[in-house]
Amino acid sequence: MDIEKELNPSIDDKFFLKKASFIARLGSGSACRSTLGFFSVWGKSDCFDFASDLYAIKYPNKIHDIYKGICDTVLIVDKEKKDVSSSMGHHxxxxxxxxxxxxTQVRLNFKNLKNALESGDYNMFIKVVELEALSLHAMMMSSDQSYILLKPNTIKIINIIWKYRKENNSKICFTLDAGANIHLIYxxxxxxxxxxxxxxxxIKFCESGKFINDMIGIGPLKL
Structure with a gap:
C-alpha cells in the first residue's frame, strides 16, 4: 500500500488503512485486525452498520480507560503445526x-463485549472473552469430523487461572487461538x-518453558 500511495498521492489515510486491512485479510483474519492498532471491529454486526466482512475498522466508540495498556502473554503449550488448519476448520x-x-451466541456476545468496553464492566469482559474461546473449541469438538486442538496442559492451565482469579480477586482471563496455546489477558x-x-x-506447563509477553499495540510501523 505504501508503494501504491507513492504512485497515487491522492489516496487518503482512511482508504489506505481500509485497503491494507482488505489485503491482509487474504492472509488471515488476525492480520486484517492488526493493521489498525488498539481495538478494531472485523465482520458485519448489528452494533455497527458500517462494519464489514471484507476488512477491519477502528473501533468507533470511546473505550473505558481500564482497557488502556491491556496486556497479552502467550503461553506456548505446543509449538507443533496444527493437525487441522484454520481454513479446514472454517470448512x-x-x-x-x-x-x-x-x-446467535456471537451476536449476543458482541453486544455484551461492546457494552463492557465502553462502560468498564471488566467482569463482563472476562465472561465474554472466555466464553468465546471455549465456544470456538466446542464447535471444533462437535463438528462432523470432530477434532481436539487443546492439549492436557491447556486444560490444566485454564483450571489454574480460574482458581488464581477467584483466590486473588484478579482481573486476569484467557482466550485461545485455534490451537493449544493460551493468551493471558490482564x-x-x-x-x-x-x-x-x-x-x-x-511455566511448567509451557513447552520448553516458552511464553511471549505482549500488549495492545498502535498498529504496524513503516520500517
Whole structure:
C-alpha cells in the first residue's frame, strides 16, 4: 500500500488503512485486525452498520480507560503445526448442527463485549472473552469430523487461572487461538503479579518453558 500511495498521492489515510486491512485479510483474519492498532471491529454486526466482512475498522466508540495498556502473554503449550488448519476448520463449520445457535451466541456476545468496553464492566469482559474461546473449541469438538486442538496442559492451565482469579480477586482471563496455546489477558496494573504467577505456576506447563509477553499495540510501523 505504501508503494501504491507513492504512485497515487491522492489516496487518503482512511482508504489506505481500509485497503491494507482488505489485503491482509487474504492472509488471515488476525492480520486484517492488526493493521489498525488498539481495538478494531472485523465482520458485519448489528452494533455497527458500517462494519464489514471484507476488512477491519477502528473501533468507533470511546473505550473505558481500564482497557488502556491491556496486556497479552502467550503461553506456548505446543509449538507443533496444527493437525487441522484454520481454513479446514472454517470448512467444517459449514453445515454444523449448532451453527445457527453459535451465530446467535456471537451476536449476543458482541453486544455484551461492546457494552463492557465502553462502560468498564471488566467482569463482563472476562465472561465474554472466555466464553468465546471455549465456544470456538466446542464447535471444533462437535463438528462432523470432530477434532481436539487443546492439549492436557491447556486444560490444566485454564483450571489454574480460574482458581488464581477467584483466590486473588484478579482481573486476569484467557482466550485461545485455534490451537493449544493460551493468551493471558490482564490489565497493565497486574503485570508484575501476573509475571510472578506465570513463573510460579504456569511455566511448567509451557513447552520448553516458552511464553511471549505482549500488549495492545498502535498498529504496524513503516520500517
Amino acid at each position: 467444517l463449520m459449514e453445515g454444523h448442527s449448532f451453527a445457527n445457535d453459535r451465530l 490489565p497493565k496494573k497486574e503485570y508484575d503479579s501476573t509475571q510472578e504467577f506465570i513463573r510460579n505456576e504456569l
